[in-house]
Amino acid sequence: MAPSIPTEQYAQVFEKNGGPLEYKKIPVAKPASDEVLVNIKFSGVCHTDLHALNGDWPLATKLPLVGGHEGAGVVVAKGDLAQDIEIGDHVGVKWINGSCLACSFCQQSDEPLCAHALLSGYTVDGSFQQYAIAKAAHVARIDKSIPLDAIAPVLCAGITVYKGLKESGARPGETVAIVGAGGGLGSLACQYAKAMGLQVIGIDTGEDKKKMVTGELGAETFIDFAKSTNLVKDVQAATADGLGPHAVLLVAVNEKPFQQAAEYVRPRGTVICIGLPAGAYLRAPVFESVIKMVTIKGSYVGNRKDTAEALEFYRRGLIKAPFKVVGLSELPMVYEKMRAGAIAGRYVLDTSK
Amino acid sequence: MAPSIPTEQYAQVFEKNGGPLEYKKIPVAKPASDEVLVNIKFSGVCHTDLHALNGDWPLATKLPLVGGHEGAGVVVAKGDLAQDIEIGDHVGVKWINGSCLACSFCQQSDEPLCAHALLSGYTVDGSFQQYAIAKAAHVARIDKSIPLDAIAPVLCAGITVYKGLKESGARPGETVAIVGAGGGLGSLACQYAKAMGLQVIGIDTGEDKKKMVTGELGAETFIDFAKSTNLVKDVQAATADGLGPHAVLLVAVNEKPFQQAAEYVRPRGTVICIGLPAGAYLRAPVFESVIKMVTIKGSYVGNRKDTAEALEFYRRGLIKAPFKVVGLSELPMVYEKMRAGAIAGRYVLDTSK
Amino acid sequence: MAPSIPTEQYAQVFEKNGGPLEYKKIPVAKPASDEVLVNIKFSGVCHTDLHALNGDWPLATKLPLVGGHEGAGVVVAKGDLAQDIEIGDHVGVKWINGSCLACSFCQQSDEPLCAHALLSGYTVDGSFQQYAIAKAAHVARIDKSIPLDAIAPVLCAGITVYKGLKESGARPGETVAIVGAGGGLGSLACQYAKAMGLQVIGIDTGEDKKKMVTGELGAETFIDFAKSTNLVKDVQAATADGLGPHAVLLVAVNEKPFQQAAEYVRPRGTVICIGLPAGAYLRAPVFESVIKMVTIKGSYVGNRKDTAEALEFYRRGLIKAPFKVVGLSELPMVYEKMRAGAIAGRYVLDTSK
Amino acid sequence: MAPSIPTEQYAQVFEKNGGPLEYKKIPVAKPASDEVLVNIKFSGVCHTDLHALNGDWPLATKLPLVGGHEGAGVVVAKGDLAQDIEIGDHVGVKWINGSCLACSFCQQSDEPLCAHALLSGYTVDGSFQQYAIAKAAHVARIDKSIPLDAIAPVLCAGITVYKGLKESGARPGETVAIVGAGGGLGSLACQYAKAMGLQVIGIDTGEDKKKMVTGELGAETFIDFAKSTNLVKDVQAATADGLGPHAVLLVAVNEKPFQQAAEYVRPRGTVICIGLPAGAYLRAPVFESVIKMVTIKGSYVGNRKDTAEALEFYRRGLIKAPFKVVGLSELPMVYEKMRAGAIAGRYVLDTSK
């Protein structure tokens, strides 16, 4: 029996960058032949959504726009080319909504680099609505054993940090330093790193974070950057041979930590830069970078394979991501807290409220 | 019949950084059990030697010092552990004079990263003398079909650019942009790139360099950075699909070209930074580097395997490196020209003069 | 102006494995939304086509079937999802006609491993007709500077050997032995290997082949397996250090050459097995394979990226593939020669005759 | 204070292949400049030792010979070139006793492939004595927190399986099937695989092994090959998507499991062959191997880096290896049990008894 699909639905929409947001009824779209229509049950909210609303980045958003790129829901309709997906399947609508699947980047599994990539909640309408459209080849497949509210934020942050860890080239047994270990991305990064057999040096500040990072998140060491008088030395000392971590994951990039990372990373090591602070610059001393053969690498979001792999770690019970559910109608309140820097953990929107 | 080894020899020595250089007789050393004594026939001169004399870098030199790290000569004595090398073999004394062969870097073939590495003409006496000591496991093996004067500069510049090209990860058929294509390192890089099946975009300035780069050096394209009004666009347009080169080799690093490289390199591409300008910084915009997944990587000198491979390309006749021979006694004149920026091609010192 | 498309066309069809082939008029199909209709101008003929006709392999063919998987032609119609391709574009219809683009193999760019892959001239109608259907995302893009008759056989053999060389992991400067160097696949393999900066040891038999392999095909060495009394020793002696080639490409697999390959390949080397002789087995001694850490790897056809790369080498003028043009109606004659083992070079069918 | 070194010691010696073994006093050797003298405290016993005694392999042993290659002890003397190791350090004397550190294999960290490699207990005297000689650059560094009796067998079996898992290319989250999971090598392989973030399918037979493999060894699944009526199907069904394991580790190679491995491994997967059964052959169907792009790879013992990494996993408490201590004098009894196939777990010899 096919699900009954309404013609109208609730959504959070804005007409121009800067807002305001309107919570209102809009029409439900119909999927094209290579698309699916997803009944979004829950959607995470992340900083990117706020950047999109603000128009912070050097890339224009669609307008008017329904934001959101961490939507978890159920397939309720599909085009005729969507042959490997069924009505009723659980799927995720993520940042990469679709790509051309034909360009040289798509050909090499780098769909996030596709010049024709569609971005959920940015260049196409996203998950802050009850029924969202996404390309069938791109929606994340979610095992039915996974709760849809819990997985929503993993669809963005989880995949992104997993991808960053893969890109770092760090092998099981090696050590990765995670800068911002106690934050939203960082706490997921610690868990993925551990599940990947890596040893973790968590870098952040505060006793609560220390307890969490070395406790439930499984890091071997915690370094409080606010207390350290010599961060470079302390990070290197946290590795068994004193040579520093094999990789550094910068999940809260600003120029200062970046430069330190290039200093404390092990020779031949890799500094992975994740996250998109407006206007920031990477900066590293040439002499030291060359004689240490340091690699500095930007890592964007995961491709479809990364997505499947990241979700599989979650399904196996290796990743926990605390979250708090509020109604879709309460999105402005979430943004308010985000602006105030007052968010601990992730907010997940229940689209039925 | 063992060669007769004198007890004294000519060398260029300095007592303190800044000089002066003295051309005088000094004793000939005896090899330890894991060393060889090499009768240096010819030695190249490179900027590193001048940096060593000046004391430009944040790493102290041995004092007094015999400089030079591009020595080509003949083994005249060896320690008892040097079992795979014979008296009469042709060998090269290169930048990495020796390393511990036991630390974690040496274990992974990264001898240049060994904390105990000995640096010819920097932390140990080098090739600006007639008889130099080097670790047997580290001297470059030179096929006897190769002229010793011609190979001398290749022992430094050739290996370095070959290593950089390897580190770039560019595969045959892909495109590499070489910044400084018409210079000493650049002209070798063009030839190695071509021999490795890469397509080359040479970036430099002047009609003479254009002719050389696209002529004998084999580059597909030349871009004159002084004439280009939009270098980023021009470099990208020089690739068949307009997406930019897969790799960029910065052989004449300064901050300006570096930032441009991060802009014109293809998404997923790699910018390799070679050379050690005092005090320079790598700098790249975070946003673009992340969404393009750009890699920036320092590449130092080659290891022993890289050395053997680079010399093999030369032996096969695929690499030409123009040079001019003068006597060892004329080293001050060479430095003078170097300081004045008036050197075209490499100077090679004949230690018999 | 859209091209005029007939409703009927000539094709070579068979109703059941074993034949007979019928040269007759059949309807022209219409492309689905993700497909293109290609006016095939020329099609190569390869052993696979004969295997398909015979029903030699443990995989059933579509019936009735139009064979052929080396078709070069012009796009004359396309579905609405085919946005990156234009009417008039030159394209190739190759073995992999289409794939799901969504399974885990397609996600990692291994479309040839897709369980839903469509095989031209095997599970779907192929290029032995004037108008063929293919998935838009999968047709090879052919630069208009390339003659369509000349490129046809490259679409199969060229891509296959290029892929095999990539899979071998051999790096520029290293040595690859090509077993069957003078044959159809082998002669392309020699040229691709050379263009990729590899040194080639051609293994085959006869003075004509020797002349061709070391002449126009660019191999460093030729070894006549019929004259060699110790092939293992001779192949190893053909490398500068006597340790054997870094890779071996078996383009004419049978059990004997395979076992020898595992013996003469360099320790840590790779033996790539291409081609699909019915019922053959790989066989290698465990002891030697383990202590030499030999890798034996099957390589199938290229993915879309490999295809684009292989064609780009051709476009650059680095690959020559001799061929002989006959009419599509003459296909039975070509098969006759193939059965008799009397083909030198490739036959290409002109679909207008 | 330097340790007092006796001039004579107890050892197990044989004069010719086939034996007999003699437990007797022999002189203590003196280390050359690049060697250390190790006071062996404990030595594991493995099948290789029995093969050496028997002369089973196509490689001659030194004669007379002191066997043993799993020795754990304390450095009591060293040559003057052994600068990174101190008297009193805990070290392991393993299969690769030394290598030239200069050939092309040593240059690329493949010391086990060195043509001049010295093999403990095979081409040089090994660890079945109280004082053994080994090359300083090659002895395994053992952290003092690790008990010397427990680590002895890990020096061979642990490193070997860890190397095999690395060579497989399986990434964290992927699945590896271990054939012989309940045996000596297999039980270590299960634990290393788990520590490396892999999912394990243990293949072996019997209820006891099932309990151990899925219990303390951490495998996700156990398949009893004696009970399975379709091993290929059962192994593939044990992976989440039914496509089979990404890698297979054959720790108890014989021809039957090998061929099955090539069948049930995932397309693009790797079959790693460890262990050296005399006279066995790898065998795989060409057609399936090619269209599935299967890799079959021999993996020998680890290099120095692998050794350090494998021991670090042990130090972190992630690996357990049950063992039973008997006196060095009781070696003949151990061989007796080995011949009878009656060994569960490893025997470790206490050289003081």
Ligand SMILES: [Zn+2]
């Ligand atoms: Zn694309």
Ligand SMILES: [Zn+2]
């Ligand atoms: Zn997000």
Ligand SMILES: [Zn+2]
């Ligand atoms: Zn070292």
Ligand SMILES: [Zn+2]
């Ligand atoms: Zn130099």
Ligand SMILES: [Zn+2]
């Ligand atoms: Zn597929």
Ligand SMILES: [Zn+2]
């Ligand atoms: Zn073909």
Ligand SMILES: [Zn+2]
């Ligand atoms: Zn060696």
Ligand SMILES: [Zn+2]
């Ligand atoms: Zn053993």
